Amino acid sequence: MTGSLNLRVDLLFRGSDLVDGTTVLANIYPVEGSADAHRGVLIPAGDDVPTKRFDVNAGRYIVEAVLPSGKILTDEATVGEGEDVTVALDATDSPHESHSWQYFSGNIEPRATYDSAETIPVPRSMSSRYFDLAAGDALAAPAPGDPAAGPLPTPDMVWIPDSRTEGWSFEKLNELAGQMPEADLARIEAAVSEGPMVRIADPTETDLTSHLFRFDHSGPIAPPGSPSAAGAATGARQFVVAASAGDAYLVTLPNPWTNVLDGSEVQIELLVNSRQSPTGSPVAVTVRDRALGSGLAYLATGAFAAAARVFRDVEGMLYGKVMNPLAAAAGAYVLVGTETDTTPKPWHDWLDNLASWFGWMSDGAVLWATHALRGEGDRRDDAKNALIDAYGRGVPFFTVGLSWLVEGLSEFPEDEQCSHMLDEVRRLAWRIDTRQPFVVLRLNGRTA
Amino acid sequence: MTRFVVHEAPVDGPSTHALIVGVGKYPNLIGGDTPCNNPDGMRQLSSPPISARALATWFVGDYHDDDKPLASLALLVSEKDPQPFTNPQTEEAHELEDPNADNIEAAIKEFKARADADAGARLLFYFCGHGISQGEDYALLTSDFCSDEDNPLQGAIDFRKLTGGFKKCAASEQVFLVDACRSNSDVLIGESEGFAGRVPLLPGSRPTELPKRLSATYFATLAGDKAYSRRDEVSLFTEALLRSLRGAASDNPEEDDWRVNTVRLQEAISHFMKEPIFAGEVAGVQVPVANELAEFPLHQLTSEPEVPVYVGCDPDIDSNELAEFVCLVGADEKGRRKLADVDPANPKSEWALSLSHGDYLFRAEFAGGQARESNVINVRPIHKRIGLKVP
Numbered sequence: 001m002t003g004s005l006n007l008r009v010d011l012l013f014r015g016s017d018l019v020d021g022t023t024v025l026a027n028i029y030p031v032e033g034s035a036d037a038h039r040g041v042l043i044p045a046g047d048d049v050p051t052k053r054f055d056v057n058a059g060r061y062i063v064e065a066v067l068p069s070g071k072i073l074t075d076e077a078t079v080g081e082g083e084d085v086t087v088a089l090d091a092t093d094s095p096h097e098s099h100s101w102q103y104f105s106g107n108i109e110p111r112a113t114y115d116s117a118e119t120i121p122v123p124r125s126m127s128s129r130y131f132d133l134a135a136g137d138a139l140a141a142p143a144p145g146d147p148a149a150g151p152l153p154t155p156d157m158v159w160i161p162d163s164r165t166e167g168w169s170f171e172k173l174n175e176l177a178g179q180m181p182e183a184d185l186a187r188i189e190a191a192v193s194e195g196p197m198v199r200i201a202d203p204t205e206t207d208l209t210s211h212l213f214r215f216d217h218s219g220p221i222a223p224p225g226s227p228s229a230a231g232a233a234t235g236a237r238q239f240v241v242a243a244s245a246g247d248a249y250l251v252t253l254p255n256p257w258t259n260v261l262d263g264s265e266v267q268i269e270l271l272v273n274s275r276q277s278p279t280g281s282p283v284a285v286t287v288r289d290r291a292l293g294s295g296l297a298y299l300a301t302g303a304f305a306a307a308a309r310v311f312r313d314v315e316g317m318l319y320g321k322v323m324n325p326l327a328a329a330a331g332a333y334v335l336v337g338t339e340t341d342t343t344p345k346p347w348h349d350w351l352d353n354l355a356s357w358f359g360w361m362s363d364g365a366v367l368w369a370t371h372a373l374r375g376e377g378d379r380r381d382d383a384k385n386a387l388i389d390a391y392g393r394g395v396p397f398f399t400v401g402l403s404w405l406v407e408g409l410s411e412f413p414e415d416e417q418c419s420h421m422l423d424e425v426r427r428l429a430w431r432i433d434t435r436q437p438f439v440v441l442r443l444n445g446r447t448a
Numbered sequence: 449m450t451r452f453v454v455h456e457a458p459v460d461g462p463s464t465h466a467l468i469v470g471v472g473k474y475p476n477l478i479g480g481d482t483p484c485n486n487p488d489g490m491r492q493l494s495s496p497p498i499s500a501r502a503l504a505t506w507f508v509g510d511y512h513d514d515d516k517p518l519a520s521l522a523l524l525v526s527e528k529d530p531q532p533f534t535n536p537q538t539e540e541a542h543e544l545e546d547p548n549a550d551n552i553e554a555a556i557k558e559f560k561a562r563a564d565a566d567a568g569a570r571l572l573f574y575f576c577g578h579g580i581s582q583g584e585d586y587a588l589l590t591s592d593f594c595s596d597e598d599n600p601l602q603g604a605i606d607f608r609k610l611t612g613g614f615k616k617c618a619a620s621e622q623v624f625l626v627d628a629c630r631s632n633s634d635v636l637i638g639e640s641e642g643f644a645g646r647v648p649l650l651p652g653s654r655p656t657e658l659p660k661r662l663s664a665t666y667f668a669t670l671a672g673d674k675a676y677s678r679r680d681e682v683s684l685f686t687e688a689l690l691r692s693l694r695g696a697a698s699d700n701p702e703e704d705d706w707r708v709n710t711v712r713l714q715e716a717i718s719h720f721m722k723e724p725i726f727a728g729e730v731a732g733v734q735v736p737v738a739n740e741l742a743e744f745p746l747h748q749l750t751s752e753p754e755v756p757v758y759v760g761c762d763p764d765i766d767s768n769e770l771a772e773f774v775c776l777v778g779a780d781e782k783g784r785r786k787l788a789d790v791d792p793a794n795p796k797s798e799w800a801l802s803l804s805h806g807d808y809l810f811r812a813e814f815a816g817g818q819a820r821e822s823n824v825i826n827v828r829p830i831h832k833r834i835g836l837k838v839p
Contacts, residue, residue, distance in 0.1 A: 031807075031826040034703040062828055070718035070735075072830055113732060302738035305711045337740045342660055378656045400740070406584045410612045411653045426642055429583035434671040435737075 002058050003079040006051035006086045007043040009065050011104055014047070014097040015288070017267055021046020022104075022290040023313070024065050025298070025306045031060035031076075040309050045104070045294070051086055063087045066306060068297030069106030098205045098212060102271045105297040107284035108210060114275070155272055156243045157200040157213060158185060159220055159253075160193045162235030165360075167192035168394035170424040173250075177431060177443045183248035188241055188443065192250070197241070198232055209275050213240070214288075215268040217256040236360035242272050242283050249283045252397055252438040258324045260317040261291045285438045291317075292327055299334055299400065300437040307334040319350045322357070326397060329354055329363040330437075333400050336367055342376040355386060363401045365390035370404045373411060384412055391421045395428065399439050402429055452522040452555040454533050454542040455508045462568030463519035465619070466507055467559040469588075470500025471547045471577030473526040476594035476603075484594035488580075488636065495677035496576035497527035499627060499686035503574055506690055509536040512748045516570045516621075520562050522555050526591040547577070548592040549603050549646050556610070556648040560617050567659050569619035570746075573610075576683060579628030581671055582637040584608055585644040588628060601636060604645030611665065613649025618658055621744055623710070624665040627685045629674045662742035664710040666717070669734050676730045684727050685736060688720035689713075693746075695753025695805070696720070698829050706749040706805075713746060714738045716830045725758065725800045752804040755827045759785070759810050760798035761820075762835025769795035771812040771836075775803070782808070803827050812836040 024045045028038040036056045043052045058081045065073045073089040094103035095114040102108045166172050176191045189197045200220045203211035214221040222228045238253040257266040271284040295310030311331040318331045335347055351371055354364035369386035372379040387408045396402050405425050412418035433440045472493045476484045479492040504523045511518050524547035532541040545551050563571040578589040586607040593603035637644050654661055668675040668685035677683035697716035698706040717736050724731040761767035773785040785799035805828050811821040820836045
């Protein structure tokens with residue numbers, strides 16, 4: 001090797017938790033020959049983060065990075081004999097530094113689109129991806145960004161620090177939704193919350209159009225100078241309710257979340273976007289996890305191969321200790337989803353652990369069942385039992401888990417119990433935002 | 449050859465089978481011969497038959513995989529003025545069957561039977577037309593949608609169950625491409641107890657004696673959203689798909705062997721759909737998504753890939769309308785965007801062109817003889833954006 005390519009992606013991340021940046025999927029293609037290609041590598045992404053070095057022979061190279069948003073950045077570089085060449089790909093077109101993690105995750109548009117006053121096409125019907133903040137005919141209203149529109153109302157936000165086990169059962173949530181044509185916080189509290197819900201007074205950061213609410217293990221993080229709403233006893237499953245006069249979203253909060261590399265706490269970030277974004281969601285949840293955040297974002301877009309590259313990079317840390325069962329479940333989704341053969345793998349044992357150790361998380365049972373149904377040998381009966389178990393544990397944390405539960409139960413049309421469960425799961429699935437990695441349910445409306 | 453098949457070729461060993469459906473004429477929707485009482489705002493479509501024909505033509509003429517050659521292609525199309533499909537290999541004209549629910553159901557069963565012949569087979573199902581969805585449920589609307597006003601979705605195929613039904617098909621590689629809206633319809637699915645259309649193949653588990661199934665499902669748009677097209681043209685998603693297959697989605701790990709795989713295909717389609725110069729006002733609005741893409745090769749190119757290239761001034765895009773852009777190979781001019789060719793509706797837009805993989809020079813020429821020229825630039829998939837530095 002006679003030289004090196006030193007790569008990074010520039011992003012405007014803000015916050016001490018992201019000072020080391022994250023990673024994105026990249027490819028290095030030599031213009032001549034194929035020996036020096038590096039496909040599917042991970043490179044650093046962040047604000048002035050150190051580059052990652054790749055030793056290469058002298059020559060011309062195309063460098064390409066694929067962001068979770070689907071944006072593809074490319075550049076060409078020539079490496080001379082003994083030369084170290086740096087390539088910094090530019091992805092700094094987030095609307096604000098504060099929103100750059102959401103931009104990176106594909107939940108918010110580039111600055112030029114975000115700031116545009118042009119009318120945005122929005123879904124024709126009242127889908128799970130539509131947040132009626134004004135509780136009026138928003139389709140006929142001026143577009144956000146249009147001076148005629150004026151400031152949009154801020155939704156009511158409440159945190160459910162601990163929830164009833166039956167509060168996230170499929171039947172209870174379908175029943176709750178069926179009784180709630182419009183947002184009704186008292187009814188949600190009675191059905192889902194183990195104790196009093198905690199109102200979140202202000203977003204952690206906001207530009208008055210899209211609001212960021214951050215959480216750590218103790219609850220919502222208040223904006224600088226404001227008193228914290230934290231202090232409530234937290235349980236295994238936390239939620240946030242985002243409600244306007246018309247709509248109410250029940251948002252899965254994957255809290256607490258730890259970085260599997262060093263055990264540090266990772267903040268959860270919830271975006272409530274008052275601009276009716278065609279690309280993003282009205283309510284989006286991400287974890288500001290520099291190790292796995294990009295993997296979760298790839299997972300949400302269906303880019304399982306890219307997600308698998310991120311998760312495989314830390315596979316040993318994911319399954320070595322019981323540090324973060326939710327991260328382990330996320331990793332298992334991409335590993336099961338990208339498995340192309342049936343040879344035994346070290347992580348297969350972990351599927352048993354995920355299914356049996358964490359009864360509060362139905363994802364483990366869904367994963368075990370799906371793997372059994374897709375794998376070698378006849379494990380249909382065991383898979384069916386795992387699916388029934390998963391249903392009993394309630395709504396999965398991950399949207400893909402809900403999808404796989406539907407898929408799994410569909411394989412037993414002759415079984416009355418499975419058919420009943422499938423009906424309940426599908427009915428609830430009508431309310432989910434399939435764009436989100438974690439389950440977000442629109443509770444009100446006529447879809448029941 | 450059955451009544452739906454427009455191309456057949458004997459293949460010894462694993463092969464590829466395709467079923468392509470384009471529904472443009474809906475007699476019971478707005479603008480149709482016998483509109484129903486509640487068409488839910490849905491109208492006639494001009495793009496699906498054009499899109500389906502374009503994809504079928506590409507498949508018969510250009511699809512290539514030494515390991516799984518194309519063995520059969522079935523095509524069903526409804527359109528305002530029915531036309532035969534001319535097979536580009538045989539020049540034979542085929543009258544096309546109407547994609548009503550009965551015909552599609554029969555075509556799917558025949559399609560499965562063909563793909564069942566070899567566990568190494570690849571199947572590809574493509575649908576372009578109206579679609580409505582609710583959560584995991586997705587109804588692909590057949591040409592006779594709403595012919596039964598008491599149960600309009602008798603004229604539909606339940607897509608979720610369809611993919612579940614194909615689990616029992618021997619073909620180990622299964623590709624589904626759906627170029628249709630996924631707008632919600634609370635009434636049609638939500639209030640029909642979840643009935644989302646006919647079920648040609650009952651879902652079930654994959655028989656244990658079959659190899660693992662690798663599937664890739666591509667949707668033209670996000671759940672809950674619309675898919676767009678231009679009147680009387682190939683739809684945006686299908687155009688992005690075709691351009692991706694022609695090269696934008698290819699890679700050459702073996703140097704001269706350019707191949708398209710399932711993952712790269714999604715990345716390339718997403719690229720096109722984000723480009724204003726390709727997708728116009730719906731760039732970034734219609735977001736194509738995939739479900740859990742298993743990675744496997746789909747197509748081998750038989751010539752150098754065609755790569756989308758965008759040329760503009762950097763950082764001053766205002767200069768785009770003042771520049772003549774030139775593409776050169778050595779001293780030979782390969783293309784020129786003249787000032788007269790500047791789009792008056794969007795004068796600052798870049799010059800978009802499609803080039804074969806290789807080395808090129810680009811130049812911006814201004815009045816008064818000023819010019820800016822790039823270094824030699826290698827153009828390779830997925831795309832190349834050239835920013836000519838203007839002081």
